[in-house]
Amino acid sequence: MELFAYLIPYGLEWLNLIVRWLHVITGIAWIGASFYFVWLDNSIRPPAPGSELAKKGVSGELWAVHGGGFYNPQKYLVAPAELPKELHWFKWEAYSTWLSGIALLTIAYYFNAQAMMIDKSVADISSLQAIGIGVGTLVVGWTVYDLLCRSPLGKHDLWFGIVVFALIVAAAYGLTHVLSGRAAYIHVGALIGTIMVGNVLMLIIPGQRKMVEAMSAGRMPDPVHGQKAKQRSVHNNYFTLPVLFIMISNHYAMTYRHDHAWLVLAFIMAAGVFIRHFFNLRHKGRVEWRYPAIGVALLAAVAVAIAPARPVAVAPAADPAAEFARVKAIIAHRCASCHAERPTQAGFAAAPLGVMLENDAEIHQNAEKIYKQTVQLKAMPLANLTQMTDAERAQIAAWYEAGAK
Numbered sequence: 001m002e003l004f005a006y007l008i009p010y011g012l013e014w015l016n017l018i019v020r021w022l023h024v025i026t027g028i029a030w031i032g033a034s035f036y037f038v039w040l041d042n043s044i045r046p047p048a049p050g051s052e053l054a055k056k057g058v059s060g061e062l063w064a065v066h067g068g069g070f071y072n073p074q075k076y077l078v079a080p081a082e083l084p085k086e087l088h089w090f091k092w093e094a095y096s097t098w099l100s101g102i103a104l105l106t107i108a109y110y111f112n113a114q115a116m117m118i119d120k121s122v123a124d125i126s127s128l129q130a131i132g133i134g135v136g137t138l139v140v141g142w143t144v145y146d147l148l149c150r151s152p153l154g155k156h157d158l159w160f161g162i163v164v165f166a167l168i169v170a171a172a173y174g175l176t177h178v179l180s181g182r183a184a185y186i187h188v189g190a191l192i193g194t195i196m197v198g199n200v201l202m203l204i205i206p207g208q209r210k211m212v213e214a215m216s217a218g219r220m221p222d223p224v225h226g227q228k229a230k231q232r233s234v235h236n237n238y239f240t241l242p243v244l245f246i247m248i249s250n251h252y253a254m255t256y257r258h259d260h261a262w263l264v265l266a267f268i269m270a271a272g273v274f275i276r277h278f279f280n281l282r283h284k285g286r287v288e289w290r291y292p293a294i295g296v297a298l299l300a301a302v303a304v305a306i307a308p309a310r311p312v313a314v315a316p317a318a319d320p321a322a323e324f325a326r327v328k329a330i331i332a333h334r335c336a337s338c339h340a341e342r343p344t345q346a347g348f349a350a351a352p353l354g355v356m357l358e359n360d361a362e363i364h365q366n367a368e369k370i371y372k373q374t375v376q377l378k379a380m381p382l383a384n385l386t387q388m389t390d391a392e393r394a395q396i397a398a399w400y401e402a403g404a405k
């Protein structure tokens with residue numbers, strides 16, 4: 001029994017490592033290919049009217065040099081006169097990113113929902129409820145998005161974008177009011193990722209398949225499939241930067257632990273959209289600096305708005321030894337269940353990030369980190385699982401600001 005209790009969390013840690021590695025690799029392959037094709041689409045130039053290429057049905061081409069060779073991609077409007085023998089599809093990059101992402105979500109969050117998803121100061125819910133909210137968000141979110149795309153609103157790119165952005169922010173608002181900030185963020189990211197993969201699986205690939213089928217049957221493909229796929233592809237393009245931020249957001253407790261974490265996320269996502277827009281225009285030869293300027297301004301505004309309060313000057317403690325003893329007791333009580341060589345907290349096989357807080361030397365060595373995580377960011381204890389009080393945080397603040405003796 002004891003062996004299992006030890007092996008399972010350790011085994012899960014390795015599974016986490018492998019699946020996360022895979023997720024990053026497939027994600028790079030997918031987003032990389034997506035960036036490349038968007039760039040290609042925006043950079044191709046039409047051939048001279050009446051030229052051989054134009055007669056073949058080529059609507060645009062470009063020349064590039066890479067890795068010691070010259071490349072000359074050509075885009076056919078609707079389709080070439082006859083179907084090539086070998087045709088490359090790009091879909092497994094997207095599918096494997098989603099599959100590994102869901103696996104990682106399950107390993108990192110659903111298997112340890114108590115520590116990773118629930119924050120009792122936000123909502124006192126059960127693990128099952130937390131997981132239900134997470135999964136439900138993905139299903140409902142995709143359904144609403146897909147219906148909106150098919151509605152008349154789907155035809156107005158700008159308005160559609162604004163409405164979808166508002167709905168995603170609303171989801172962030174709702175999630176940050178039921179889950180821990182960290183789990184709320186990752187579910188907004190999973191929702192956007194699910195929409196992106198749904199677009200590939202349900203619209204883009206089936207549309208392309210219909211085009212290929214029509215051509216195999218000797219018919220001219222209906223351009224409507226291409227247009228529908230293009231619409232979804234444009235949406236995916238603007239989702240990329242926001243979703244990538246969310247995927248790394250769990251390193252930045254200052255964002256997801258904030259009282260208005262949903263608003264922080266809204267600003268950062270908007271910055272990503274503006275910056276992406278700049279690159280889309282730039283590929284087409286239009287350089288509009290106001291877009292990245294807006295993006296940077298939004299990020300700067302967030303940085304200022306969420307800056308932690310400056311420490312107040314504290315008189316040195318009359319008895320530093322007694323003060324340290326109090327701090328040590330707090331840490332033993334609130335932190336050591338996880339931050340120990342052999343954690344007692346369920347689901348933890350080793351000290352998180354190698355941070356151990358079991359003796360005087362370890363506490364002194366990590367004083368700055370302890371202050372940052374418990375006072376400035378309030379990121380620790382994780383989801384306040386061990387229910388640290390504000391008075392205890394103040395005690396740590398006083399100790400650290402007086403020199404962490």
Ligand code: HEC
Nearest residue numbers: 115250334335338352353355369370373380381382385386
């Ligand atoms: C329920 C388990 C748990 C408890 C209790 C807990 N932590 Fe953590 N701690 C973690 C995890 C998990 C991480 C890694 C977080 C990550 O990957 O972003 C971590 C990371 C840290 C880090 C390193 C942060 C960094 O990015 O370098 C510090 C410092 C820390 N915790 C301090 C504390 C202190 C101080 C307490 C008590 C007030 C505490 N923790 C309580 C689980 C816990």
